[in-house]
Every structure is written in C-alpha cells, then in structure tokens.
Amino acid sequence: MALQKLIVGNWKMNGSVSFVRETLSYWQTQNIFHHTVICPPFPLLPLVKEQLSSPFLSLGAQDCHHKSSGAFTGNTSANLLYEIGCQYVLTGHSERRQYHAETNELIKEKAEMALANHLIPIVCIGENLQEKEQGKTLSILNSQVAASTPSSGVDFCVAYEPVWAIGTGKTASLEDIASAHDALRQQLGENIKLLYGGSVTADNYLEIFSLNNVDGVLVGGVSLKKEDFSRMICNESAIHTQ
Numbered sequence: 001m002a003l004q005k006l007i008v009g010n011w012k013m014n015g016s017v018s019f020v021r022e023t024l025s026y027w028q029t030q031n032i033f034h035h036t037v038i039c040p041p042f043p044l045l046p047l048v049k050e051q052l053s054s055p056f057l058s059l060g061a062q063d064c065h066h067k068s069s070g071a072f073t074g075n076t077s078a079n080l081l082y083e084i085g086c087q088y089v090l091t092g093h094s095e096r097r098q099y100h101a102e103t104n105e106l107i108k109e110k111a112e113m114a115l116a117n118h119l120i121p122i123v124c125i126g127e128n129l130q131e132k133e134q135g136k137t138l139s140i141l142n143s144q145v146a147a148s149t150p151s152s153g154v155d156f157c158v159a160y161e162p163v164w165a166i167g168t169g170k171t172a173s174l175e176d177i178a179s180a181h182d183a184l185r186q187q188l189g190e191n192i193k194l195l196y197g198g199s200v201t202a203d204n205y206l207e208i209f210s211l212n213n214v215d216g217v218l219v220g221g222v223s224l225k226k227e228d229f230s231r232m233i234c235n236e237s238a239i240h241t242q
C-alpha cells in the first residue's frame, strides 16, 4: 500500500502578507503530492486559507486555548480556529513549554479542546539535551505521552521533537529516531500518526521517511524556504511502500 506522508510546516513568528502571497503563488505552480499542513501566525491564517490551491494543503494553527471562550486576553479558541478553516493545531510545542511554561496537563486540556472542536491536535513531545545525555529519552517520552495526549479519541498526531534538535541544525540520528518512534508506536498503537521534527531539511527527510514508524515530519526553518519546502512536499519518490 502506498502511503503519503504528513508534512507540517511551522512558520513560528515569521511570515508577512507579502510572504504569504509570494509563497502560496509559487506553490500554485507546483505539483504537491504529500498531505501538507501550513501553520502560519494567527493573523495570517485567513490569507493562507484563501490561497490554498491544492487538496493536499491544509491549514493549522500553532496553539489554541484550553477553554472554549472567555476573558483570556490575547488567546484564541479552538472553535474560532475551526470556524476560519483550520484542520490542525499544534499543542505543546517545546517553545510553548519553554517560554510560556506550558505543562503536560495544560497541553492535554488543549489537545482535548481541539478534538472537541473538530481540530486534529499535533501534540509535541521531546527530551532536552541533559535528559538525552542521561539516557532518559524513552522514559521522558513515555511520561509526556501519558500526561499530555488526549485520554480518548484516535484522531490526533504526536510529534517527537528532541528539544536540542529544534532550530539547531542537529538532527537526531536515524537510530535515535527509530528507537523513539518504535517505542511511541508500542505505547500509542497503529492509528496515531507519528511525526519527527528537529532540523529536518530537503536533504535529510527521505532517510527519515524510510523509517518504519515515521508517518511524517514537522518542519520549522525549512518551511519558510519555498523551493526547499517544495522539494519535500512534491517529491513522489518519497512514497513509502509497505
């Protein structure tokens, strides 16, 4: 069976109106093959949505609030994200955990709120460098999954993103990715999509795709480079045959 991969582009706090116009009109000329989710900053969501030109392109947000509405200045509800056309939302990205002190418990509430509002949460987990050096990777992942993924429902994704690999140019080794993803598969079962993130590029993603339990990738920096990202989302040779 041929499987398309899921490729998620996280623009973080980057992009502009002109960047959206230029990038999305470039993609209109490309033959997109993989299911691709674009996660721009909140104000750009409607503009990106308007210009999605392929059935393989979907919209995602970078975060949502854990409550449905109320006096939470500066936050955005899952329901509103759904209403404006989002299908996915990142929860618990390491930058949210680090700079906004988000806990596993809060991330779980966000993921459950996303599911309740017809969004597919992409729950991000990953060990830091010290934990890796202490050989604690698999136990950290196990406890993050237990505490930050939704209690029920199968329509969510988990992104394994070693904190030390995000935005650093240091990708985890194929052995490390394989052992983390095999353990996650055992814990989560066959129905949950497992993504890897951490300095994925147009030059290394094919070997990551070749691993058994990798269903896709979460891409930060390279998702802002329109030609490089196109090489990833259009590449039919990356079909994994089972």
Ligand code: PEP
Residues within 6 Å of the ligand: 010, 012, 161, 165, 166, 167, 168, 169, 197, 198, 199, 200, 218, 219, 220, 221, 222
């Ligand atoms: C990310 O933003 O989740 C990420 C993995 O970034 P980068 O690809 O730049 O390491």
